Amino acid sequence: MEIISGSCRFGLWFVRVWWSGNLVWNVTFSHQPLGGPAPPEVVKFLAGHSTDLSPLRSAAATPGSPYSHIYREVLSIPYGSTATYGEIARRAGSSPRMAGLAMKRNPTPLLIPCHRVVSQNGIGGFTPDVEIKKMLIDLEQKRKSYN
DNA sequence: TAAACTGTCCCGC
């Protein structure tokens, strides 16, 4: 299947997505847009019009990928909620340090909602910019409070 | 407040 690359705006950033059908291979954040469409589910999610990215599948969450057991726990965090690195690690039978590393290496942020994983006494980190993480958490909590 | 712990990746040899 042909892989499509596209982007859509999110605040001061562009979310760049490489995808084919309902399978997403890669998501990155950049100040430079990418010519092409992003998946409609992602566009709606970033606009706050949708809370559900489940029609899309992340290539990184498929069993056998290095951190799939950690990503599975991250995927179970509901929209508008957060969990700590320690909680995720405990549920996945791993260590907090590993949970942080798995989030850093996450090739598909948004789909695997690593922005919902925060540190015990702070927001934790985010690549390339923790500002994006704050915006995503803020978006979800505002959208959630409408319901 | 500092140090130990954790598991994987990456780079240099």
Add this chain to the structure above:
DNA sequence: GCGGGACAGTTTA
């Protein structure tokens, strides 16, 4: 191929 260091955190003393 192997060893050491880095890394988006937590816990304990």
